[in-house]
Amino acid sequence: MTHDDFAFIKLLQSRGLRVTPQRLQVLDAVCEGEGHTSAGEVLARAREANPAIDQSTVYRTLELLCKLGVVAANLSAEGITVYELVGERPHHHLVCTTCGREYEIPDQAVQTLMEAIQGLYGFTVTTHHLMLEGLCQACLTSEESQVEP
Amino acid sequence: MTHDDFAFIKLLQSRGLRVTPQRLQVLDAVCEGEGHTSAGEVLARAREANPAIDQSTVYRTLELLCKLGVVAANLSAEGITVYELVGERPHHHLVCTTCGREYEIPDQAVQTLMEAIQGLYGFTVTTHHLMLEGLCQACLTSEESQVEP
DNA sequence: CTTTGTGCAAACACTTTGCAAGTCC
DNA sequence: GGACTTGCAAAGTGTTTGCACAAAG
Numbered sequence: 001m002t003h004d005d006f007a008f009i010k011l012l013q014s015r016g017l018r019v020t021p022q023r024l025q026v027l028d029a030v031c032e033g034e035g036h037t038s039a040g041e042v043l044a045r046a047r048e049a050n051p052a053i054d055q056s057t058v059y060r061t062l063e064l065l066c067k068l069g070v071v072a073a074n075l076s077a078e079g080i081t082v083y084e085l086v087g088e089r090p091h092h093h094l095v096c097t098t099c100g101r102e103y104e105i106p107d108q109a110v111q112t113l114m115e116a117i118q119g120l121y122g123f124t125v126t127t128h129h130l131m132l133e134g135l136c137q138a139c140l141t142s143e144e145s146q147v148e149p
Numbered sequence: 150m151t152h153d154d155f156a157f158i159k160l161l162q163s164r165g166l167r168v169t170p171q172r173l174q175v176l177d178a179v180c181e182g183e184g185h186t187s188a189g190e191v192l193a194r195a196r197e198a199n200p201a202i203d204q205s206t207v208y209r210t211l212e213l214l215c216k217l218g219v220v221a222a223n224l225s226a227e228g229i230t231v232y233e234l235v236g237e238r239p240h241h242h243l244v245c246t247t248c249g250r251e252y253e254i255p256d257q258a259v260q261t262l263m264e265a266i267q268g269l270y271g272f273t274v275t276t277h278h279l280m281l282e283g284l285c286q287a288c289l290t291s292e293e294s295q296v297e298p
Numbered sequence: 299c300t301t302t303g304t305g306c307a308a309a310c311a312c313t314t315t316g317c318a319a320g321t322c323c
Numbered sequence: 324g325g326a327c328t329t330g331c332a333a334a335g336t337g338t339t340t341g342c343a344c345a346a347a348g
Contacts, residue, residue, distance in 0.1 A: 015242060018302055018347050039337075053303045057339065061303095077276075079228050079312095080337065094272045112260045121252060122286030123243045127226075130279075137271030153342045167322050167327055188312075208313065228337095229312070 003031045003070075003085060011068060025049045026061040030071055035093065036082035036104035036131075079132050093128040098139035152180045152219075152234060160217060174198045175210040179220055184242065184251035185231035185280075226282050241279040247288035 004112055012019050015121075027044035030037055036094045041083060045059045062083055065071040077095065090107040114125045156271075157176055178185055178194035192207045202262045211232055214220040216231065218235060225231045233283050265287040 016302095020303065022175065022304070052305080054305080057304055058338075061208065075224055075226070075228050077224070080223050094266065094270065094274070097275065103270060103272060105266065109262060109269070113258060116258050117243065117254065117281070120258070121243065121254060122289070123245075123252060123283050124289060125243070125281045125283040126246065127283065129280045132266070132274045132276045134272050134274040134276065135331095137338075139249075140271070141271060145164050165327095169322075169328065171329070200332080204312095205314075205331080206329060209328085 022057050034083050038080050038082050095133050096136040097133050170207050172210055179232050183231050187229050187231050245285040246282050246283050
């Protein structure tokens, strides 16, 4: 997924925020990443464009992007915060623990679970993004076909 | 939920591991916590019994307890690792973001989701414990009844 | 020119590690 | 006694903060 610099610039301006090269570089860096990107990866990627950019700028900018609703923050299974562009539709991710690939799944299946929880327990789930770990089909079949050592 | 010191001692012995006061204290500390307990809380609680116990001992013991299958580690929404005693049945947690209370829900509803994911995407989810954030019924009604400031 | 944002450096919280001394069996 | 554990202290992550200088509007 790619983003729209122009829309982002207008968004910043509409809030009275400054348009700086660093902000554009951080947003670019998040976009370059497929799926979820850690702050460290964003920093590394942003430094390709601007070697002088500081980690604190990256963290502050990511926080800003979250507040603006441009990116979303989530916890990875290792406990570090990962970021991704906010798309049009809500969705969730399946992360393969073997190959590391990420698969997007639509919200509807999960929505059913959330509604069931609401109905049964009167609990309104506000977690809008799940990252489920597991084994993807490709890794599963290749694992079955070989004898474990 | 409480635990069985005797069973734990036998488990340690059966593996050729030493039974030390620290190990019992850490297990006690995990048990004293309702629901999920962070390593820091375990340390604090264990120090009530043994002020000299070290943080590294707590971390090492928690790791051991996980390996033995006595406790399970999970990530909290804030990204810190939390521990809980392994109960008989698989279950999941609803954590209220307002009052902090935790509610246990049985595995079956969630299991349906996992099976649906398996069927639709061929992805085998290995995440066996979910912590969903949200608003519990009590907090929801008290929030509705008062005007937001 | 004023306000906002950046880089720098230091501090932070949580967790892990190496090693000598202590403890369990 | 010998192997396993602990405490201590230090280092390692990932993240946050205070502040002077730089840059945007």
